[in-house]
Amino acid sequence: MTTTPDAGLRQDRHLATEIPGPLSQALMARKDTAVARGVGTTMPVFAARAAGGVVEDVDGNVLIDLGSGIAVTTVGASAPRVVEAVEQQVREFTHTCFMVTPYEGYVAVAEQLNRLTPGTHEKRSVLFNSGAEAVENAVKIARAATGRSAVVAFDHAYHGRTNLTMALTAKAKPYKHGFGPFAPEVYRAPLSYPFRDGPDVDGGAAARRAIEVIEKQVGPENLAALVIEPIQGEGGFIVPAAGFLPALQEWCRDNGVVFIADEVQTGFARTGAMFASEHEGLVPDLLVSAKGIADGLPLAAVTGRAEIMDAAHAGGLGGTYGGNPLACAAALATIETITADGMIERAREIEALALARLERLRDADPRIGDVRGRGAMLAVELVDPATGAPDAELARSVAAAAHAQGVIVLVCGTYGNVLRFLPPLAISDAQLEDAFDVLAATFTELS
Incomplete structure (x- = not known):
């Protein structure tokens, strides 16, 4: 199979009219x-x-x-393997709801996610429609696993537009302005921002600063999860100083807090690794993916440690369209394209x-x-x-x-x-x- 672009679409910049035409x-x-x-x-x-x-x-x-639909069409819009896989699936069936009559595509995507995400531990995955929905469900899973309610997010964070993920998101306009009140028990800690922190605040110092805020304002015994983007997206593509993320993960491990990596924008080869967590050797307890997972079809996932993922009761996770068969076919073809090409x-x-x-x-x-x-x-x-x-x-x-x-x-x-x-x-x-x-x-x- 070829992965060359549509032969009918020229691949050089061309202005036929003023923009907009x-x-x-x-x-x-x-x-x-x-x-x-x-x-x-x-x-x-x-x-x-x-x-x-x-x-x-x-x-x-x-x-x-230079936008890829905000990091979605990672392997290229209309990628040939994806188009072929979706065309084949749409001829077979478009929907049954996995919670009613399940299908192999959903299971195959979960298997791939369990294999590809960092860590060799036993994992489980669950599929959703959007990044925000997946982040929200990751928090649900962490709360079920820990019996705690508080969640920490970070300065400059963006996690979505649902009520809970608006609370996790830092920026007010345009995402939160006028839409409150927001979900409770969400707290904010300072991020490592090398450009604005300056050379005196390395990753370790930034982590100690964040942990001090968390311990004073929340308390580890109350904290279900810490949610962080390994590289921030909407917040400004901020790459934390080396050592910041591993120190946070170690603190979470020591205190029984679920470490959630929001890889909605950074996942699926975008950063020069399958997942950005790999750059610093992170092994998240839960990893959230979406955007580039299916090259334009709506799909998202939470993947994580089996004992945490299985804490939610049967029927507690799911959704009518989550893991739609067309999106699953696209995801499998996307993963094949990343690997083969x-x-x-x-x-x-x-x-x-x-x-x-x-x-x-x-x-x-x-x-x-x-x-x-x-x-x-x-x-x-x-x-x-x-x-x-x-x-x-x-x-x-x-x-x-x-x-x-x-x-x-x-x-x-x-x-x-x-x-x-x-x-x-x-x-x-x-x-x-x-x-x-x-x-x-x-x-x-x-x-």
Whole structure:
């Protein structure tokens, strides 16, 4: 089987119209009258096709994709193995509900997750629809296993938009503003943020700082779980200082607290490892995955130690659509593609190319305060060069200018001043070089 992109979709950036073109403008007018105002869009264009490293809009503009649908189409939109697997499954059946008449695909995905996630201990998995749903269920499982209720999340965290995961999420706007009250017994601890902590706060010191807050404000005897992203996503692609995460995991182990790694954005080869936890030798008690697990079909999972996962009573976990057969078929094909096509190594190659370009930009432009990330999960933090204060306006301006030139770039960060880069692992070097040429020109123009 080939994994080359759709032969009918050109793989170079091409502007057929100004962005947005007339067809996208007409569709946006329809959206404004049909879709709730609370659903925003990053770009004013409507997609028609996507494959490899590009997205084509309805006006024929071909955009280089540095977003992957927010880290979802990791092996490339419309990846051939995924398309074939879903087409075959849809001909057989689309749904029965695993809790009514189960099917092999769900079991096969669970087996793969149990095999691929860190650690050689006995594991179990359960499948859901979205990352937020999976995070919420991981907390449920931890509470059932420990008999405790409190949960700790971290500064700058993003874990979802359900009531409990909004409580876990740190950023108020746009995720939490006006939607409270939130679920109780959620506490927040300081994260290791090397760029803003400075050189005097290494991973060990940052961990001691967090643990002191947890012990004073919560108490380990009350704490069911600690939930953390190994590399933060929406919070700004923050990579904690070395040693921070292992120290937290050790403290959890010593105190009977469930260590939950939220790998919704970092999982499935994105960071140059199958899971980002592997970079520091972490073996989470529970690991949450979603996004890249099924290359665009809705699927999420909680995988963890059998004795913790089995603490929930029969019927306590599940959902009508959780582990839908089409999504399971897509997940199995995605995992096959990652393995067969060397996607983990490809993520490392992307890191080397992109970091070199971003570091050259930083060396030439003091407004780029930090370059960070792993694999194909990279970011630059933009600041006022005189004060180091976050510069959200510059981030928005750079992103908008890149969009106008046909490059999909996303903004994130607690302060809104981080440009994040999440290209599909199927992207070519030529596409990456062209995209970073556009970014370099944009910074020059905005100087």
